[in-house]
Amino acid sequence: ASILVLNGPNLNMLGVREPQIYGSMTLDELEAACHERADTLGLTVDFRQSNHEGELVSWIQQARTENDGIVINAGAYTHTSVAIMDSLILSDLPVIEVHLSNIFKREPVRHHSYISPVARGMICGFGPHGYLLALDAIANIIDRD
Ligand code: DQA
Numbered sequence: 001a002s003i004l005v006l007n008g009p010n011l012n013m014l015g016v017r018e019p020q021i022y023g024s025m026t027l028d029e030l031e032a033a034c035h036e037r038a039d040t041l042g043l044t045v046d047f048r049q050s051n052h053e054g055e056l057v058s059w060i061q062q063a064r065t066e067n068d069g070i071v072i073n074a075g076a077y078t079h080t081s082v083a084i085m086d087s088l089i090l091s092d093l094p095v096i097e098v099h100l101s102n103i104f105k106r107e108p109v110r111h112h113s114y115i116s117p118v119a120r121g122m123i124c125g126f127g128p129h130g131y132l133l134a135l136d137a138i139a140n141i142i143d144r145d
Contacts, residue, residue: 006050008076023100
């Protein structure tokens with residue numbers, strides 16, 4: 001099975017960006033860790049990042065026919081994007097929402113997510129490890145469904 005792992009705005013700056021919140025691992029290192037975990041689970045991972053909302057929407061639309069599940073850290077679009085929410089609904093795929101930080105112990109603007117209502121589940125606060133947990137979860141869902 002093929003999983004689209006999607007990263008939204010500013011996640012290309014991982015390792016440099018507020019390391020006290022997001023840690024020191026870079027996005028390339030995170031991608032390598034995801035491929036390693038996917039191998040052990042018998043999954044393939046298509047790992048992508050964009051700073052552009054519309055590009056994320058287009059990738060989610062393509063996933064409908066090209067992938068079997070979506071792991072998404074939509075960054076700040078989590079809190080703003082009805083368009084990403086709509087594209088996740090139309091994908092008709094199992095979706096797991098991930099955040100590196102614990103969004104509930106941060107500013108109130110981060111407490112609401114447009115992704116959560118359309119996701120099977122949400123993982124936040126565990127840093128990069130959350131992506132690996134999300135791959136475990138989606139492997140389990142694909143086996144079960
Ligand atoms: C984030 C949390 C968001 O509130 C923030 O805008 C991000 C990263 C996280 O992974 O913790 O860009 O999604």
